[in-house]
Amino acid sequence: LSDRLTAALQTLTRKGRLSDADIDATAREIRIALLEADVALGVVKTFIARIKERAKGAEVSQALNPAQQVIKIVNEELVAILGGETRRLNLAKTPPTVIMLAGLQGAGKTTLAGKLALWLKKQGHAPMLVACDLQRPNAVTQLQVVGERAGVVTFAPEPGNGVGDPVDVARRAIAEAKHAQHDVVVVDTAGRLGVDEELMKQAADIRDAVDPDEVLFVVDAMIGQDAVTTAEAFRDGVGFTGVVLTKLDGDARGGAALSVREITGQPILFASNGEKLEDFDTFHPDRMASRILGMGDVLTLIEQAEQAFDQKQAEKAAEKLSSGQLTLEDFLEQMLAVRKMGPIGNLLGMLPGAGQMKDQLAQVDDKHLDKLQAIIRGMTPAERDDPKIINGSRRLRIANGSGVTVREVNDLVNRFFEARKMMAQMAGRFGFGGGGGSKS
Ligand code: GDP
Ligand code: MG
Numbered sequence: 001l002s003d004r005l006t007a008a009l010q011t012l013t014r015k016g017r018l019s020d021a022d023i024d025a026t027a028r029e030i031r032i033a034l035l036e037a038d039v040a041l042g043v044v045k046t047f048i049a050r051i052k053e054r055a056k057g058a059e060v061s062q063a064l065n066p067a068q069q070v071i072k073i074v075n076e077e078l079v080a081i082l083g084g085e086t087r088r089l090n091l092a093k094t095p096p097t098v099i100m101l102a103g104l105q106g107a108g109k110t111t112l113a114g115k116l117a118l119w120l121k122k123q124g125h126a127p128m129l130v131a132c133d134l135q136r137p138n139a140v141t142q143l144q145v146v147g148e149r150a151g152v153v154t155f156a157p158e159p160g161n162g163v164g165d166p167v168d169v170a171r172r173a174i175a176e177a178k179h180a181q182h183d184v185v186v187v188d189t190a191g192r193l194g195v196d197e198e199l200m201k202q203a204a205d206i207r208d209a210v211d212p213d214e215v216l217f218v219v220d221a222m223i224g225q226d227a228v229t230t231a232e233a234f235r236d237g238v239g240f241t242g243v244v245l246t247k248l249d250g251d252a253r254g255g256a257a258l259s260v261r262e263i264t265g266q267p268i269l270f271a272s273n274g275e276k277l278e279d280f281d282t283f284h285p286d287r288m289a290s291r292i293l294g295m296g297d298v299l300t301l302i303e304q305a306e307q308a309f310d311q312k313q314a315e316k317a318a319e320k321l322s323s324g325q326l327t328l329e330d331f332l333e334q335m336l337a338v339r340k341m342g343p344i345g346n347l348l349g350m351l352p353g354a355g356q357m358k359d360q361l362a363q364v365d366d367k368h369l370d371k372l373q374a375i376i377r378g379m380t381p382a383e384r385d386d387p388k389i390i391n392g393s394r395r396l397r398i399a400n401g402s403g404v405t406v407r408e409v410n411d412l413v414n415r416f417f418e419a420r421k422m423m424a425q426m427a428g429r430f431g432f433g434g435g436g437g438s439k440s
Helices: 002-014 020-036 041-057 066-083 109-122 139-150 166-179 197-210 221-237 255-264 285-293 296-323 328-340 344-350 355-361 366-377 381-385 392-402 406-430
Strands: 097-102 127-132 153-155 184-189 214-220 242-246 268-272 280-282
Touching: 020 041, 020 066, 020 285, 041 066, 041 221, 041 255, 066 255, 066 285, 066 296, 097 109, 097 197, 109 127, 109 139, 109 184, 109 214, 109 242, 109 268, 109 280, 127 139, 127 166, 139 153, 153 166, 166 184, 166 197, 184 197, 197 221, 214 221, 214 255, 221 242, 221 255, 242 255, 255 268, 255 285, 268 285, 285 296, 328 366, 328 381, 328 406, 366 392, 366 406, 392 406
Parallel strands: 097 184, 097 214, 127 153, 127 184, 214 242, 242 268
Antiparallel strands: 268 280
């Protein structure tokens, strides 16, 4: 994959602008990358369609070449999907919080129970584990062992009582947790090798008995394409409120994460990455995105390119400011840069002591900025570069072209000249722009 992608990137890099054909070509490579990461085909299709849409509407970046730009969009979209609704564990208002684990056999539920217990304990909770997997002879012992390692209590049916009923065990466990003041209960359940009706029914019965605050669907990241059918079966059979991905220490690229998230819409809360109790973390969408794409280095490069560009731009602007050479083009650029940070009102809110200024600047709302932007866009490059040449007939043309009145164009031009003068004075006084002194 990487070779192929790199090749595609190089073709793109050589071109100056992003054409539909460029986007299609990169999209094809991204598609292969996703399939190789074991993302389900249906999910790949909708994802790619969304990416193409966004790439075609995107303004050409000055910091990035077109290939980098497409990759950046893909990465952003992946992070958004994987983490769109990242949230914490849902804790019950009245303890105990009940967390039920569900998933196929071997997914890593019992191991996860121990990891969760340790993690919860470190956060000051007093968790209790409950053994509701009475299917396999060793399952109870296995849970007791991880419980001991985590240093927490495990509730299990008394030995010698035959197989036992997991629903009954679950019910008694909740009563015991209340009695012994455990504030979180983690219920381990049985799994089968494949999706199976009896298993689903048992899980649903346990669910009804314990009324969980969270049902976590535990899924092995190595499962790949099968993640979709398994997730759908558990969604329909038991229902779940969150996902835990396990075995991320393996070499799976993690496409299952994207598939499960897209298909079920449920958030991924945790990631398991090893057999030890400590090999466990909250889920990080950005790490998963670059793992799925398989291009961590490329993403770092993109970030660096953008930072370098911002730095260069800021220096250039400061220099122009202090020398009174600011053009309308710079003005537009600055305006766009500021607007990238969000609505102007939010920005003002973040400034200390912006209270009074806020009212004055309330008129500088986003609609007003839209208008300013439209006016500047209606100018020729020469006019933006040297606004002094904007005479009466030019003003009329600009006004007509950008759908505003001549007066509004006048306003903008006059205010620009004033602002430029003022900024040059200020820059001189505060000494930015390399201490060029005060020329105005
Ligand atoms: P369960 O059947 O869902 O309860 O799964 P288990 O917790 O018994 O785990 C099945 C196997 O996977 C065990 O050998 C675990 O040690 C192993 N396992 C669980 N989680 C991880 C993980 O994150 N990484 C690795 N490498 N192995 C894991
Ligand atoms: Mg188990």
